[in-house]
Amino acid sequence: MKISIASGKGGTGKTTLATNLAYLLSQKSPVILADLDVEEPNSGFFIKGKEIHEKKVFRMIPEWDKEKCVLCGNCQRVCKFNAVIKLWEEVLVFNQLCHSCYACSELCPQNALPMKTYEVGKITEFEQNNLHFIEGKLNVGEEQAVPLIKETIDFTNHNYSSDILRIFDAPPGTSCPVIEATKSADYIILITEPTPFGLHDLKLAVEVMRELKKDFGVIINRYGIGNDDVVQYCEDERIPLLGKIPNMKKAAEAYSKGELLSEAIPEIRSAILDIIKNLQDREVLL
Amino acid sequence: MKIAFTTKGTEWDSPMDPRFGRTDYFLIYNEENDELTSIDNTDVAEIAHGAGPRTVQKLFEQKPDVLITGNGPGGNAAMALKQGNIKIFTGAGTMTAKEAYEAYKNNSLEKI
Numbered sequence: 001m002k003i004s005i006a007s008g009k010g011g012t013g014k015t016t017l018a019t020n021l022a023y024l025l026s027q028k029s030p031v032i033l034a035d036l037d038v039e040e041p042n043s044g045f046f047i048k049g050k051e052i053h054e055k056k057v058f059r060m061i062p063e064w065d066k067e068k069c070v071l072c073g074n075c076q077r078v079c080k081f082n083a084v085i086k087l088w089e090e091v092l093v094f095n096q097l098c099h100s101c102y103a104c105s106e107l108c109p110q111n112a113l114p115m116k117t118y119e120v121g122k123i124t125e126f127e128q129n130n131l132h133f134i135e136g137k138l139n140v141g142e143e144q145a146v147p148l149i150k151e152t153i154d155f156t157n158h159n160y161s162s163d164i165l166r167i168f169d170a171p172p173g174t175s176c177p178v179i180e181a182t183k184s185a186d187y188i189i190l191i192t193e194p195t196p197f198g199l200h201d202l203k204l205a206v207e208v209m210r211e212l213k214k215d216f217g218v219i220i221n222r223y224g225i226g227n228d229d230v231v232q233y234c235e236d237e238r239i240p241l242l243g244k245i246p247n248m249k250k251a252a253e254a255y256s257k258g259e260l261l262s263e264a265i266p267e268i269r270s271a272i273l274d275i276i277k278n279l280q281d282r283e284v285l286l
Numbered sequence: 287m288k289i290a291f292t293t294k295g296t297e298w299d300s301p302m303d304p305r306f307g308r309t310d311y312f313l314i315y316n317e318e319n320d321e322l323t324s325i326d327n328t329d330v331a332e333i334a335h336g337a338g339p340r341t342v343q344k345l346f347e348q349k350p351d352v353l354i355t356g357n358g359p360g361g362n363a364a365m366a367l368k369q370g371n372i373k374i375f376t377g378a379g380t381m382t383a384k385e386a387y388e389a390y391k392n393n394s395l396e397k398i
Contacts (some may be wrong), residue, residue, distance in 0.1 A: 076343075082336025085343050087369040094362050097336045 003284065004036075004185035006209075008201030010172035012193045012228070013245065015220035016255065018169035019046040020242040020262040020272050028130035030164050032156050033156040036181040038121060038136040038148045045258040047133045049126030054143045057151050058117040058134075061098045062105045070114035075113055075148075084113070096143040122147045123155050132160065145177040153184060165242035174204045179212070187284045188216035189242065194226035199233060206239065217282070219275060222247040238273070240282065244273035287317045289390070290350040291383045297325035302386050304356025304379030307363045310327035313383050314348050346370050354378050354386050358398055374398050376377030 005018045014037070022033035023046075035043040062075075062084065069091060075084045076091075083097035084104045095118060105113045120142050126133040136152035138145060149171075156166060170181035182188050188209050192202040202218065209216045218234050223244035232242045246267055254264035262269040279285040289297045292309035303309040312325040327344060330337050334336065338360050345353065346369075353372055354381025358364075375395035378386035389395050 082333065082340045084338045085366065087343060087346055089365060091367055092369065093337070093364055094336065094339055094365070097362060098340070 001187070002168065002284070003186040003187045003189060003279075004168040004170050004203060005189045005191060006170040006178055006182055007172055007191050008174060008203075008205030009192065010099055012198060012221075013189045013191045014172070015043050015046070015260060016221070017189065017191050017219060017245075017272070017275075018167050019043050019166070020268070021132055021276070022133075022268075023260055024045070024262055024272060024276065025167075027127065027166060030132065031134045032134065032160055032164055032166045032229065034134045034136070034152055034156050035169045036114055036136060036149045036152055036177075037169055038138045038145050038152065038178075039171060040062045041135050041137050041169075042082055043133065043169050046260050047128060047131065049128035049131065049272050051124060051126040052127050055125075056119055056122045057121045057123060057148050059098075059120045059237065060100045060115040061095050061100070061118045062113035063116045065110075065112040065114065067267065068091075068110045070112075072109065075108055078107050091267050099144075100147065102213040107277040120144070123148075123152050125155075125159075125198050132164075137281070142167055145171065146180045149177055149180040153181075159201070174201075174208045178205075181210070182214065183212060185214070188214045189219055190216055191219045193219055193222045193231055194220050194224075194228070194230045197228070198226070199230050202230065202233070213271065215271060215284075216283075217242040219245065220242050221245045226283050230281065242278050242282075243271060245271045287349065287352060288350045289315045289317065289352045290345055290348060291315070291378075291385065291386055292353075293324075293383050298322065298384040298387075299302050299382050302354075302356055302378050302381050302383060306353075306357070306359040307341045308353070309341065310349070312345060314350060315387065318376060336362065339366045342366035342370075351381040352390070354390055354395065356380075 005014045007014050022031045026029045035041040073086045076086050081097050081099050083094045105115045113193040124135045136148050171177045190205050192198040217240040219242050224247040291313040292303045293313045294303045303348045310328050313362050314323045353374045358376040377396045
C-alpha cells in the first residue's frame with residue numbers, strides 16, 4: 001500500500017500528518033516514510049533515525065563540444081524546452097531548463113552534444129526501529145524536483161519489499177512535482193485548513209486527483225479556526241472527511257521544537273489514532 | 287547606435303514592458319538613420335519554460351548595441367545575454383519608450 005499525503009496549499013500539515021502517521025503505525029509493523037518534498041524536505045526534523053545510507057542522484061544533460069560542432073542549429077530546433085540555444089558561434093546549454101530528453105544529443109549529426117552526468121541532489125536512508133525514513137533532497141539552486149522525486153520512489157521500490165506500507169510526504173501545489181509524488185500511490189490524503197485559502201487550494205488539488213482517477217480523502221488540520229466551508233464542500237462533493245486535527249497553540253510550540261505531536265500532545269495523538277481507525281474502516285490500512 | 291527597448295506596444299509612446307524574457311515587443315531605434323522598427327515577441331506567452339533564452343535569441347538577430355528594459359533579465363536570460371556585446375540598462379519599467387530613451391540619454395538609467 002502506498003499512501004501519498006498532499007495538500008494544494010502549503011503549510012497545512014502534510015509533514016505533521018506524514019511523520020505522526022508513520023511513527024504511530026510503525027509501533028505495530030514496519031513502515032516506510034519517504035519525504036518527497038525534495039525542495040524543502042522537513043520530515044527529518046521530527047524523525048530522528050540512524051543514518052544507514054546516502055546516495056548521490058544524477059541527471060543527464062548535454063555538454064557542448066565546440067571542436068565537433070558545425071553550428072547547424074539542429075539542437076535548438078529539436079529542444080522543446082529552450083534549454084539549448086545557438087547564439088552566434090556558441091551553443092549554450094541551460095541545465096535548469098533541460099529535461100534530459102536526449103533529443104539534441106541523439107539528433108546531433110556531429111555528435112557534438114554528448115550527455116554527461118550532473119549531480120542534482122541526494123537520497124538519505126534512516127532507520128528508527130520499524131520506521132524506515134527515506135529523504136530526497138535537491139541541491140541548492142536546482143529547479144527540477146521531478147527527477148529526484150522519481151529516484152526517491154524508485155529507491156524505496158528497489159530496497160524494500162512491496163508488502164511494506166509506504167507513506168509519501170508530497171510537495172505542496174498542484175504541478176509536476178505533486179503529480180510525480182502521487183501518481184504511483186494507491187490512496188491520497190489531502191490535508192487542508194478550514195480557511196478560504198485552504199478551501200481554494202483544496203479544490204485545485206481535488207481536481208488534480210480526479211484527473212488522475214485517484215481514490216482520496218480529506219483531513220482538516222487546525223480545526224477550530226476559519227469556518228465550516230471545507231466541511232460543507234466535502235459533503236457537497238461526496239469526498240470522505242477522514243478526520244480533524246484540532247488547532248492548538250501548544251501544537252505550534254511543539255512543532256517549532258521538532259517534537260512529534262503525537263508524542264507531545266495527547267489530543268493530537270488521539271486525533272491521528274482516529275484517522276488511522278477511519279483509514280482501517282475504509283480498508284486503506286490493514 | 288542601435289537601441290532595443292522592451293515594450294508593450296510598437297510606438298514611441300508605448301509603455302515599456304518591465305519584463306525582459308516575457309516582453310510583448312521590442313522597439314528597435316537606429317540612431318544613425320532615425321529609424322524605428324518593432325519585433326513582435328507575444329508568441330512567448332505560449333512557452334512554459336525558457337522564455338529568457340528564446341527572447342535573447344530573437345533580440346540578437348537585430349544586433350543591437352544597447353538594451354533598455356525594466357526589472358532586468360532573469361538568470362537564464364542574463365547568461366545568454368553575456369554572449370552578445372550589448373550594454374544593458376534597467377529601471378525604465380514605468381516609462382514610455384520615448385521617456386526611456388531620454389532617460390538613457392541623460393544617464394539616469396542603471397547600467398548592469
